[in-house]
Amino acid sequence: MLEEKRENFRGMSEATGNFFSKLKISPNQYTAVSLIFVIASFFFLIRVDFLLALIFFFLAAVLDFIDGAVARFTQKTTKKGAYCDTVADRYVEGIILLGFLLLPLTDFFLPAKVWIFLSLFGSLMTSYAKAAAGEKNLIQERIKSGLAGRAERIILIILALILGMVNFSWIIYPLVALAILSNITAFQRIYLNLRPG
Secondary structure: OOHHHHHHHHHHHHHHHHHHHOOOOOHHHHHHHHHHHHHHHHHHHHOOOHHHHHHHHHHHHHHHHHHHHHHHHOOOOOHHHHHHHHHHHHHHHHHHHHHHHOOOOOOEOEOHHHHHHHHHHHHHHHHHHHHHHHHOOOOOOOOOOOOOOHHHHHHHHHHHHHHHHHOHHHOHHHHHHHHHHHHHHHHHHHHHHHOOO
């Protein structure tokens, strides 16, 4: 949903691009650093240090915003850069969800590991449903609508990390929401790609 309102954040994006472009770090370098930060987040997560896991994951998520803002501001947007950014996004989500998978989380109707698998699968399918439609020329403009785009998924993961600091057993609830909403979003995009006209 937030992805559809990207235009509302254009001023913030331009200011961010302007500021961080002065550091002479390329958009692809920001993307690479985000992967380093999420690996650090994973390390602290499996050590059950939720505060440091949260800090590094938040930095990884912020860098995902910064790399695109810098690319647009400096007019250095490229297809290869966008491709690397998209691939890095999947790694960021996959690595942090692997961290959750290694924790002894509380079950909620289904085993916690099933919810984490469904979260990862829904995240991947949300992106793949969009990419595959473009590859097969089903649509002229890639669909970005749905309940849980990238921003919403990041928010739910951050919420899980915050709740982990309060009560370990509460971590599962944002992950259940992530599993359900990401798969609903994937089905929404599949439907929109296949609908007539």
